[in-house]
Amino acid sequence: MAMAMRTAASRVAAAGPCGLRGLFSTLTSTSPFIPPPSNQADNNRPPPAEPSDNLFVSGLSKRTTTEGLREAFAKFGEVVDARVVTDRTSGYSKGFGFVRYATLEDAAEGIKGMDGKFLDGWVIFAEYARPRQPLPGNNAGPSSYQPGYGSSYGRRSPPLLLLLLVHY
């Protein structure tokens, strides 16, 4: 691959202190930025979730399909399931999807490999997905374990009959 190694152009050759101005500005560090105080109600939704084998990919193009998502993320790990969320009524993509890897390390590699990268001309964002709400189906017994944000390993997916329609 073309290693676009960034040359050391960011080396600032400004070694000479501009008289007393630099020293003075260092002492009187006037912060023009408003220091954000501790916000007390914004801790309800931290953007990154806990590490999981499931990834939430956003910023997808409308042209990106499930196969494209799978093919793009399969280069960094074994993709067990990939899905681009499409609207039921229109059928078009909502612009985000989910990628489930086989292991957690594959998911981490997938994030480090695809987060901030381009896919179909759009910068995508890959992060850990939050556990989906308990899917209504065969929920036998009231002992419905809510995984929450803890380590919910041993979660077996039921046999899914997936139909892949190659439509052009």
Place this chain on the structure above:
DNA sequence: CGTGAGCGC
């Protein structure tokens, strides 16, 4: 609205 933040059947 396929208008670009977000969490899926």
